[in-house]
Amino acid sequence: MTSENIDGGKALIRALEKEGVEVMFGLPGGAILPVYDPIIDSTIRHILVRHEQGAGHMAQGYAQATGKPGVAMVTSGPAATNIVTPLCDAYLDSTPLVVITGQVPLAAIGTDAFQECDTTGITMGVTKHNFLVKDAQDIPRIVKEAFHIATTGRPGPVLIDLPKDIVDPNNPRSELDWVDNPEMDLPGYKPEKKIDLSEIEKAIELIQVSERPVFYVGGGILKARAAEALRELVEITGIHVVTTLMARGAFPDSHELCLGMPGMHGNYTAVTSMQKADLLVALGARFDDRVTGKVDGFAPDAKIIHVDIDPAEIGKVRKPDVAINGDCRLVIEAMVDLLRQQDAIQIDRSEWKSTISGWQERFPLTYEDSEPGSRLKPQYVLEQLRDLTPEDTIVTSGVGQHQMWTSQYWNFDHPYTWINSGGLGTMGFSIPAAIGAKVGNPDRMVWAVDGDGCFQMTAQELVTATVENIPIKVALLNNSYLGMVRQWQDMFYDERFSEVFLSDDVPNYKTWAESMGCVGIRVDSPEEVPEAIAKANEIEDRSVVIDFRTAPEEHVYPMVPAGKDNSSIVVPPSQGSQER
Amino acid sequence: MKKTQANYTILVITVENKFGVLARVSGLFSRRGVNIKSLAVAPTDKAEFSRITVDLDIELESVSLDQIINQLDKLINVVEIRALDPAESIERELMIVTVEAEASQRDELVDHLDKVGGKVLNIGTESMMLSLVETSSVIDDFESFLSDYGIVELQRTGRVALDSL
Ligand SMILES: Cc1ncc(C[n+]2csc(CCOP(=O)(O)OP(=O)(O)O)c2C)c(N)n1
Ligand SMILES: [Mg+2]
Numbered sequence: 014m015t016s017e018n019i020d021g022g023k024a025l026i027r028a029l030e031k032e033g034v035e036v037m038f039g040l041p042g043g044a045i046l047p048v049y050d051p052i053i054d055s056t057i058r059h060i061l062v063r064h065e066q067g068a069g070h071m072a073q074g075y076a077q078a079t080g081k082p083g084v085a086m087v088t089s090g091p092a093a094t095n096i097v098t099p100l101c102d103a104y105l106d107s108t109p110l111v112v113i114t115g116q117v118p119l120a121a122i123g124t125d126a127f128q129e130c131d132t133t134g135i136t137m138g139v140t141k142h143n144f145l146v147k148d149a150q151d152i153p154r155i156v157k158e159a160f161h162i163a164t165t166g167r168p169g170p171v172l173i174d175l176p177k178d179i180v181d182p183n184n185p186r187s188e189l190d191w192v193d194n195p196e197m198d199l200p201g202y203k204p205e206k207k208i209d210l211s212e213i214e215k216a217i218e219l220i221q222v223s224e225r226p227v228f229y230v231g232g233g234i235l236k237a238r239a240a241e242a243l244r245e246l247v248e249i250t251g252i253h254v255v256t257t258l259m260a261r262g263a264f265p266d267s268h269e270l271c272l273g274m275p276g277m278h279g280n281y282t283a284v285t286s287m288q289k290a291d292l293l294v295a296l297g298a299r300f301d302d303r304v305t306g307k308v309d310g311f312a313p314d315a316k317i318i319h320v321d322i323d324p325a326e327i328g329k330v331r332k333p334d335v336a337i338n339g340d341c342r343l344v345i346e347a348m349v350d351l352l353r354q355q356d357a358i359q360i361d362r363s364e365w366k367s368t369i370s371g372w373q374e375r376f377p378l379t380y381e382d383s384e385p386g387s388r389l390k391p392q393y394v395l396e397q398l399r400d401l402t403p404e405d406t407i408v409t410s411g412v413g414q415h416q417m418w419t420s421q422y423w424n425f426d427h428p429y430t431w432i433n434s435g436g437l438g439t440m441g442f443s444i445p446a447a448i449g450a451k452v453g454n455p456d457r458m459v460w461a462v463d464g465d466g467c468f469q470m471t472a473q474e475l476v477t478a479t480v481e482n483i484p485i486k487v488a489l490l491n492n493s494y495l496g497m498v499r500q501w502q503d504m505f506y507d508e509r510f511s512e513v514f515l516s517d518d519v520p521n522y523k524t525w526a527e528s529m530g531c532v533g534i535r536v537d538s539p540e541e542v543p544e545a546i547a548k549a550n551e552i553e554d555r556s557v558v559i560d561f562r563t564a565p566e567e568h569v570y571p572m573v574p575a576g577k578d579n580s581s582i583v584v585p586p587s588q589g590s591q592e593r
Numbered sequence: 594m595k596k597t598q599a600n601y602t603i604l605v606i607t608v609e610n611k612f613g614v615l616a617r618v619s620g621l622f623s624r625r626g627v628n629i630k631s632l633a634v635a636p637t638d639k640a641e642f643s644r645i646t647v648d649l650d651i652e653l654e655s656v657s658l659d660q661i662i663n664q665l666d667k668l669i670n671v672v673e674i675r676a677l678d679p680a681e682s683i684e685r686e687l688m689i690v691t692v693e694a695e696a697s698q699r700d701e702l703v704d705h706l707d708k709v710g711g712k713v714l715n716i717g718t719e720s721m722m723l724s725l726v727e728t729s730s731v732i733d734d735f736e737s738f739l740s741d742y743g744i745v746e747l748q749r750t751g752r753v754a755l756d757s758l
Contacts, residue, residue, distance in 0.1 A: 145612075200672050201670050202669050324666070
């Protein structure tokens with residue numbers, strides 16, 4: 014152990030380096046200034062954002078694409094409040110983040126000092142944990158604890174609030190003895206769970222006798238890096254899989270047992286197979302209301318096996334018949350081991366299989382081609398984009414219709430290729446998340462599928478992308494509307510459109526993109542679509558924005574109306590007369 | 594985890610004895626709109642830990658006790674949490690109270706106080722200060738008896754409890 018006198022600001026950066034941080038996203042200001050000075054000499058790449066919300070979402074995109082914790086650093090007051098949305102987003106989607114905020118000096122805390130806000134108070138409900146550091150000597154330990162908490166158990170965002178005096182080399186309070194390997198002091202944090210093998214045996218028994226089982230796979234599979242283990246389990250059991258919005262890519266869409274996305278805008282087969290199942294094996298999924306619909310009517314005949322690392326999720330929404338608290342990968346591996354020791358599954362599920370393929374034949378995802386001269390169909394654009402980009406392309410999205418269509422129409426065959434804001438539904442997520450994902454995967458192609466409403470919330474980060482040389486591509490599905498809200502007004506508010514029309518002609522996305530250093534392309538007709546995508550794919554030295562002019566009246570189908578149970582699923586008009 | 598038959602629930606939470614921990618714990622109740630009836634907090638025999646006793650009117654609030662317990666347990670600073678079964682624990686509460694009492698009323702008052710095992714802490718010209726350590730229901734009764742005299746000021750600590758032996 015080395016002993017060395019350094020100041021808090023240097024200690025913070027050194028502690029981040031020790032955690033293996035390679036990149037951080039941020040924007041400086043008064044209270045955090047002393048920590049920005051040692052960045053100049055650090056190995057860590059700092060990416061200067063244009064808005065602190067962008068820093069948070071970039072850190073999320075980076076974390077989701079790489080599996081490493083994302084790091085953001087901003088100043089006090091307005092900067093801290095600007096990053097609250099990404100913290101909440103990361104909290105709901107269990108993304109490991111460490112966010113560092115500046116704070117006014119200790120003596121000024123509580124005095125309504127300039128740019129003071131109660132950051133730890135404000136973020137208490139949207140972080141897995143937060144720290145207000147009061148002694149410079151604690152910095153190395155707290156940084157270590159923050160990374161440990163963010164990345165273990167159920168991952169999540171952790172915030173460190175740093176008063177200026179303890180990081181300012183001109184202030185004697187900032188002096189500390191550097192400790193190379195501080196001991197963590199977390200007596201209440203025990204993320205490792207001991208898996209109860211008898212529960213696994215019970216689960217296997219239920220699986221063996223079930224006639225209509227479905228694996229209900231959630232984002233926890235990706236967090237547990239359990240995609241491979243899952244594939245083994247599925248292949249041994251021959252049971253169908255649905256992948257939730259947070260789990261797209263956790264099991265390959267092209268696999269014959271993959272049914273795709275369930276939920277409010279899930280496909281008919283995924284939704285209905287869950288609804289009619291006699292056994293749901295929930296793996297790292299949390300029975301979100303967007304998946305269950307009306308809880309009372311959800312999968313009424315199904316027994317439930319619920320596997321989750323977080324004991325507070327088990328039984329929160331639906332009481333399980335078998336509860337397994339543990340890491341999904343370890344649990345699945347234990348299940349596979351046990352299944353291997355047993356005889357192959359005897360039960361005849363051929364009828365269930367043919368029921369499922371019947372639904373798939375009668376109720377595929379579908380849309381009508383656009384009339385000549387009218388606006389593009391967003392689904393068509395996405396099919397083209399899917400088919401014309403490399404298989405391992407990373408796709409991010411904003412929130413709205415374009416998000417649901419992307420999740421539906423893309424073919425996700427690899428884990429960690431789909432990054433979106435599932436739990437919080439944060440408009441403006443896609444562009445900064447794509448930048449973060451690209452920073453973590455410079456050799457992969459990254460496409461942000463965005464809506465025109467979303468684009469106008471965070472587009473300025475394309476300036477960051479240009480200046481920092483992080484080329485991404487944006488497919489803007491520009492329907493001139495807050496489309497998802499328009500759809501609800503269309504379906505449930507007598508077509509009375511209130512405050513959803515954005516504009517048909519402003520902003521000019523092509524010139525806006527160009528002014529930010531990107532290539533801007535506008536596409537109006539279907540014939541131009543493949544050509545524009547091919548052109549974008551070829552551009553490697555800067556970002557590209559394609560303004561696809563899409564049809565505002567298009568609805569996302571299927572849809573389970575809010576508050577209804579999943580058997581009330583509304584299919585597209587062309588399938589309305591199909592026998593269910 | 595035991596569910597109580599009584600119309601109240603006692604949660605006993607061992608936490609790190611640090612600033613902000615009480616706010617984290619109470620925040621989980623407030624975000625659900627659950628009122629905490631009483632709360633007692635003090636360091637344990639180990640100075641680095643505190644014990645919080647929370648008394649909830651869970652009958653009135655239709656929330657899942659297990660869920661609250663699980664989510665409290667997720668707080669990094671919470672070391673241990675459980676619900677105490679009222680039938681299998683011993684509880685006490687302390688009340689100190691100043692009541693109006695003319696000289697002529699004091700004999701009767703002290704007589705009653707003796708019967709419930711209370712103490713006289715202080716005597717003024719027109720009032721007396723009393724204390725009583727008892728179960729909350731005995732204290733409830735004694736408090737309503739005192740209200741006929743006129744309560745000047747009163748403080749109750751809320752329940753604290755330990756497992757019975
Ligand atoms: C920050 C934020 N504000 C409001 C909403 C509510 N909302 C959900 S989808 C949506 C419309 C999004 O419009 P756009 O980005 O154009 O996407 P589209 O639905 O048209 O594809 C709105 C306003 C939200 N999810 N996030
Ligand atoms: Mg739109």
